[in-house]
Amino acid sequence: MTDTLGGLLTIALLVAPLAATYVPLGDYMARVYTSTTHLRVERAVYRLSGVDPDAEQGARSYATGVVGFSLVSIVVLMAIQFGQAALPMDRGLPGVPFWMSFNTAVSFVTNTNWQSYAGESTLGFTAQMAGLAVQNFLSAAVGIAVAVALIRGFVRSRSGALGNFWVDLTRGTIRILLPLSFVAALLLVAGGVVQSFADSTMTTLAGHPQVLTGGPVAGQEAIKELGNNGGGFFNANSAHPFENPTAITNLLEIFLLLVLPVALTRTLGTMLGNRRQGLAILSVMGLLWSVSLAITTWAEVGAHSPAAQAAGAAMEGKETRFGEWASALFAVATTGTSTGAVNASHDSLTATGGGTVLVNMMLGEIVPGGVGAGIYGILVMAILAVFVAGLMVGRTPEILGKKISARQMTYVALYTLATPALVLVGTGIAIARDSSADAMGNAGGHGFSEVLYAFTSAANNNGSAFGGLTVTSDFFQITLALAMLAGRLLPIVLVLLLAGSLAEQGKVPVTAGTLPTHKPLFVGMLVGVILIMTGLTYFPALALGPIAEALT
Amino acid sequence: MITVFTDLFRQSVAGLRLLLVMTVLLGVGYPTAVWAAGQAFGDRADGSPVRVDGQVVGSRLIGQQFEGDEWFLSRPSANDYDTLASAPSNLGPLSTDLIASIGERRAEVAAREGVDGSAVPPDAVTASGSGLDPHISPAYAALQAPRVAAANGLSLDEVERLVEEHTDGRGLGFLGEPGVNVLELNLAVRRSVEGGD
DSSP states (O other): OOHHHHHHHHHHHHHHHHHHHHHHHHHHHHHHHHOOOOOHHHHHHHHHHTOOTTOOOBHHHHHHHHHHHHHHHHHHHHHHHHTGGGSSSOTTOOOOOHHHHHHHHHHHHTTOOOOSSOHHHHOOHHIIIIIIIHHHHHHHHHHHHHHHHHHHHHHOOSOOBOOOHHHHHHHIIIIIIHHHHHHHHHHHHHTTOOOOSOOEEEEOTTSOEEEEOOOSHHHHHHHHHHTTOOOOSSTTGGGSTTTSOSHHHHHHHHHHHHHHHHHHHHHHHHHHTOHHHHHHHHHHHHHHHHHHHHHHHHHHHTTOSHHHHHHTSSOTTOOTTTHHHHHHHHHHHHHHTTOOOOSSOGGGSOHHHHHHHHHHHHTTSTTTTSTTHHHHHHHHHHHHHHHHHHHHHTOOOEETTEEOOHHHHHHHHHHHHHHHHHHHHHHHHHHHSTHHHHHOSSOHHHHHHHHHHHHHHHHTTOOOOOTTSOOOSHHHHHHHHHHHHHHHHHHHHHHHHHHHHHHHSOOOOOOTTSOOTTSHHHHHHHHHHHHHHHHHHHHHHHIIIIIHHHHO | OHHHHHHHHHHHHHHHHHHHHHIIIIIIIHHHHHHHHHGGGGGGGGTOEEEETTEEEEETTSOOOOOSTTSOOOOOOTTTTOTTSOOOOOOOTTOHHHHHHHHHHHHHHHHHHTSOGGGSOGGGTSOOSSSOOOEEOHHHHHHHHHHHHHHHTOOHHHHHHHHHHTEEOOBTTTBSOOEEEHHHHHHHHHHHHHHHO
């Protein structure tokens, strides 16, 4: 078995189950969000929460629900970390410092899961389970809820109603994320991922003391990947053998982080009553993802950097059991899905490999993007693409039976500006500070790349890092937290307002002059618009960092 | 404006109540259920401990630091195999520090094993992603086998057989890369020495 054949077979073994689950899982999720009946356990949740599950919400109310829930969640998660010493299974650890707990709370509530903390030395088991892991579920369910609300905006006609946020949140959690996570967690335990409630200390064979860190890792690992969260139980994340013990669990984890974003394109098609539209969107994601994977694999396997050449292979920061192929595959999947888990040090990737995963995030987390966030992200780009097409031929743009007018384009324009502004302004401010040079783990262009990567990851809610950057100063804790928060809530509010404005419209009949949005022509158009937008926005910043490094 | 804030307050209260309910379900019920069902997998849920005479000496999944000619040595680690601080070096692709330490490690390994620097495999001169890599490449194990055999008074054939025995192949035959489990290999070497006494 050669590395190349093994690597290609690995990709095949990843794609096969994604293809097999595409239709059943996608259609199941469509039923979850269109069903009119509530499960008994869901009724209990609604009753205890005091919400009326049969009340419809307009865009403003839906958005208010998301914002209110997020803010409450941040406060509660901060309190749990801050007061963890009073909780059971605290491992004797003190409360998390204020700004670190703020950063971490925002990080998990926004589905970013940026790690300014090191799990094994910072957090007790209760804070991990009842604090972080709960948000792993809920933040993922919020993402899907917003995507579903946008889809309803296209489906509904002359109605301002987008559904009920609390119902969407609860159903996504109970009917989708919880059962899948449970099964995945058991598979992970079978593969060797830890699920215990105690650390133990022992003496190694060579006579050194070593702590065998325990913890409810498997349960957290499952939802960490499935919900595109990515916050590791341990500092080293999925490179840690207790989070990811074998090449088999590695493939399972990559599958888990891709399965929902991929199947959600089917959910989109099914809910729209236009399944080819779902496939067209998936094609765009798949095309960009494949190119990204090819470039990263080429760079890592070919050891295209001075350090990798010196070592004979790009193995710095990589685990023996994974090697270059499985590390490159994980890196592309985790950055393309806004997961942010890592099974190798991204800081030590080759310049081209590290630059490519950075671009994956800059695309706006749409290849295939985070759970839900990928769907609404790419639909916004699709609206932009029909707008550009409309300008070319001088027709009023329309998509999926809805007219795109000034109001919709205002939301779309603000959406496409919000995240890049956070990335570039944040990076600019950080670079302008003298103290940032001390925070960088590497000199020269790579130090700049570390800062650019941090703000790109935060504002796009990815959460992976060029880990050499020391981000525990108040400056980085606060600015990155604000980038995560604004990078999450601004796009969501804009998407919901966009959804409301679409739902209010009637349907425009399809005519001979309508640009079909489910055909290869539009797929190409959308890929082009995504690449041009990303290129125009980020090329100067990329030129200072990864491009300069790659040419060195 | 006032109605927006009233609505925000009202919905935040509902959100808080829902969060508390979900915390019980997802934050207590779920991990407990995974733990209970995970017991079916025995030691795996407890970190795959390795025991000698009933005494735990490590986990087969977590690397350990070894020094001295009688042991197979693990890969370099950015945290000296400290399980409370798992981490990679995070040194970048152009890092002169990294390139310098690769050179030093190469020279050190070559001198220790009595081979040319070009014979030293990549994993012997690079730190892993976790700092806790339990494996070395079969090439690095082969490189160390003559030294370990000599230091323990074992035949090279015997040590090479043990290396072979403790090599984890690719997952399902093609996933990832083969690796030699250093802790289990060293344990086997020691057993062999004790058995031969």
